[in-house]
Amino acid sequence: MSAPPPLSFDCSGIQLDRARGLARQLYQALRERILDGRLQGETRLPASRELAELLGISRNTVGRAFDQLYAEGFVLTRIGDGTYVAELAASARPPALQPRSPAPSAALLRVQAQQLRLPASGAPRAFRVGVPAFDLFPFETWARLQARFWRKPSPARLGYGDPAGDGQLRELVAAYLRNSRGLHCDPAQIVITCGAQQAISLCAQLLVDPGDRVAVENPGYRAAGHAFAAAGAELCGVPVDGDGLVTAALAQLPDCRLVYLTPSHQYPTGVTLSLARRLELLAWAEVNDGWIVEDDYDGEYRYCGTPLAPLAALDRQGRVLYVGTFCKIAFPALRLGYLVLPVKLAPLFAQRRALDMRNSEIGTQVVMAEFIAGGHFQRHIRRMRSAARSRRDALLRDWPTNIPGCAAMPNVDAGLHLCVRVDSLQRETQLIAAAVAVGVEINALSCYWLEDSAVPEDQRAGLVLGFAAVPEAQIAEALQALRKAWDL
Numbered sequence: 043m044s045a046p047p048p049l050s051f052d053c054s055g056i057q058l059d060r061a062r063g064l065a066r067q068l069y070q071a072l073r074e075r076i077l078d079g080r081l082q083g084e085t086r087l088p089a090s091r092e093l094a095e096l097l098g099i100s101r102n103t104v105g106r107a108f109d110q111l112y113a114e115g116f117v118l119t120r121i122g123d124g125t126y127v128a129e130l131a132a133s134a135r136p137p138a139l140q141p142r143s144p145a146p147s148a149a150l151l152r153v154q155a156q157q158l159r160l161p162a163s164g165a166p167r168a169f170r171v172g173v174p175a176f177d178l179f180p181f182e183t184w185a186r187l188q189a190r191f192w193r194k195p196s197p198a199r200l201g202y203g204d205p206a207g208d209g210q211l212r213e214l215v216a217a218y219l220r221n222s223r224g225l226h227c228d229p230a231q232i233v234i235t236c237g238a239q240q241a242i243s244l245c246a247q248l249l250v251d252p253g254d255r256v257a258v259e260n261p262g263y264r265a266a267g268h269a270f271a272a273a274g275a276e277l278c279g280v281p282v283d284g285d286g287l288v289t290a291a292l293a294q295l296p297d298c299r300l301v302y303l304t305p306s307h308q309y310p311t312g313v314t315l316s317l318a319r320r321l322e323l324l325a326w327a328e329v330n331d332g333w334i335v336e337d338d339y340d341g342e343y344r345y346c347g348t349p350l351a352p353l354a355a356l357d358r359q360g361r362v363l364y365v366g367t368f369c370k371i372a373f374p375a376l377r378l379g380y381l382v383l384p385v386k387l388a389p390l391f392a393q394r395r396a397l398d399m400r401n402s403e404i405g406t407q408v409v410m411a412e413f414i415a416g417g418h419f420q421r422h423i424r425r426m427r428s429a430a431r432s433r434r435d436a437l438l439r440d441w442p443t444n445i446p447g448c449a450a451m452p453n454v455d456a457g458l459h460l461c462v463r464v465d466s467l468q469r470e471t472q473l474i475a476a477a478v479a480v481g482v483e484i485n486a487l488s489c490y491w492l493e494d495s496a497v498p499e500d501q502r503a504g505l506v507l508g509f510a511a512v513p514e515a516q517i518a519e520a521l522q523a524l525r526k527a528w529d530l
């Protein structure tokens with residue numbers, strides 16, 4: 043095997059001041075580079091003549107610098123070959139020099155302060171929260187529509203597109219919301235986003251000034267809270283009871299600019315905001331000149347009764363920003379969602395997106411539009427709803443009823459997850475640790491609370507289980523494993 047080529051020498055950045063001793067300066071410059079690792083062991087230094095020419099100094103000067111480095115063991119000479127940087131013992135190196143960087147901005151510090159927990163990744167397992175049954179997605183149909191688009195894309199769609207999103211998709215989303223939610227909007231009010239999370243983040247970027255108070259459900263969807271906090275908001279947790287967000291507590295918050303909530307299926311407790319509370323909330327926004335961000339992340343999944351009208355459908359004042367997503371009906375990696383905005387805000391949100399990313403990738407938008415127009419979307423929603431319902435039933439049917447410290451299962455009329463209370467934080471930790479040990483994912487309800495909640499710790503405990511991610515057989519296996527792990 044031939045020896046690896048010698049590492050090459052880079053003398054860029056060596057600047058010598060002719061008013062001072064040149065050999066000393068060259069010695070110091072090379073020594074510094076050897077110590078901080080820019081010149082690694084086995085790097086061949088150029089011949090003294092060559093380096094002298096490169097730096098515009100005499101060969102003698104270079105020789106003196108090399109001699110000093112040699113005397114101190116920083117370089118070695120190999121007869122007939124040249125001068126090489128010596129391998130230094132790790133202890134000879136000073137601790138890595140911290141490259142000096144500018145002081146962090148307030149925005150960087152705010153992001154750093156968020157204790158963000160990323161969602162679980164990898165193939166779904168029982169009882170992963172936040173993912174639908176993507177084993178049922180019609181990938182054949184999707185692939186066919188993709189291939190059809192990319193085989194002969196219209197040149198008009200290949201340049202910079204509309205930052206608000208593909209026009210055809212926005213029209214279809216408007217029609218879908220009209221039919222499925224009774225939400226009447228113009229396609230011009232719709233901005234396509236990279237999932238619900240980007241929609242929420244845009245609201246945070248554009249509606250919040252540093253120091254503004256933003257109300258969030260407590261417990262609630264923490265990634266929304268983080269988005270608002272990263273924009274400089276002061277988060278105010280509002281309790282949630284059986285009727286959803288407690289509007290009376292919201293009314294007690296002075297100077298609150300915006301409320302973010304999940305009215306159709308509160309995340310994570312699963313309750314639905316009552317009609318009376320919906321009306322109170324709209325009145326709050328009017329009186330307080332506030333915004334309501336309505337996150338309808340899993341509105342397609344309702345198993346009995348008709349859904350209540352979204353706040354956006356009841357809003358007469360242009361105060362509600364409605365967030366929707368395709369990621370819970372298709373799969374999260376799709377990254378496709380939308381915002382329905384008050385008329386005046388829509389162009390500004392589109393402008394913000396133009397600054398962020400110009401426009402979303404065209405293929406996914408066009409294929410989703412075709413998917414909807416061809417009736418596949420509605421068919422898929424029905425399939426997903428029915429699968430989620432029977433997966434819910436499998437979990438409720440076989441869930442052990444005798445778990446010490448664990449409340450009874452709630453009624454589950456909507457969504458992809460459920461939440462069951464546990465009587466102490468310690469018990470929550472025990473149950474989850476034992477589940478994790480047998481490969482079953484369960485989220486801790488305690489993680490959904492704001493850090494500075496006034497609610498006593500033990501009242502924050504519970505288990506949050508997603509029931510839609512895997513088929514019934516895997517749910518049964520996971521429950522079997524839990525019975526053993528929990529000694530039931």
Ligand SMILES: Cc1ncc(COP(=O)(O)O)c(C=O)c1O
Nearest residue numbers: 172237238239263309339367369
């Ligand atoms: C309440 C809630 N809102 C929004 C999202 C984000 O959805 P998306 O994947 O569309 O960004 C999630 C994801 O789990 C969620 O639970």
